[in-house]
Amino acid sequence: MCGIPVRTGGLGVIVGIVNEDSASRSWASSPATRKSMKNNRSRDTKPELAVRSAVHRRGLRFRVSERPLADLRRTADMVFRKARVAVFVDGCYWHGCSSHHTQPTTNHEFWADKIASNIARDADTNARLEAAGWTVLRFWEHEDPEVVADIVQERVRSARTSD
Numbered sequence: 001m002c003g004i005p006v007r008t009g010g011l012g013v014i015v016g017i018v019n020e021d022s023a024s025r026s027w028a029s030s031p032a033t034r035k036s037m038k039n040n041r042s043r044d045t046k047p048e049l050a051v052r053s054a055v056h057r058r059g060l061r062f063r064v065s066e067r068p069l070a071d072l073r074r075t076a077d078m079v080f081r082k083a084r085v086a087v088f089v090d091g092c093y094w095h096g097c098s099s100h101h102t103q104p105t106t107n108h109e110f111w112a113d114k115i116a117s118n119i120a121r122d123a124d125t126n127a128r129l130e131a132a133g134w135t136v137l138r139f140w141e142h143e144d145p146e147v148v149a150d151i152v153q154e155r156v157r158s159a160r161t162s163d
């Protein structure tokens, strides 16, 4: 084992609930799928698109891949400016999901460091956004998009009404 830190939801961060029985098993079920997920670093990943369209179907409107704060070089996957809610759909591999992160056999140290620094950066992003009055919602790409969209909807609505 590499000692990749397990992410925890501190500082009022809402971390999406992992549902082991449904979505989590499906996507990483074959080595080929895992391989393609590992290689896919593009912005518009399939899980992200599924979440976006599920949220959109609920009647919510948002900005895609934008900086919540102009002077902070961090991009959220969905940004709800009025409600000040930033949503991130984190890739299981790059952000170190404990259910799906697989240890590479070569350059082990390099990748472990890389993923550890991504995790640290995620925590830093959360802290900075929260300090600026934002609600940060983070989900894993393996989570059921409909469940994720329900949580996003509820949080955006409640943030709006509390204004």
Ligand SMILES: [Zn+2]
Pocket (backbone or CB within 6 Å): 092, 097, 098, 099, 100, 101, 140, 141, 142
């Ligand atoms: Zn995962």
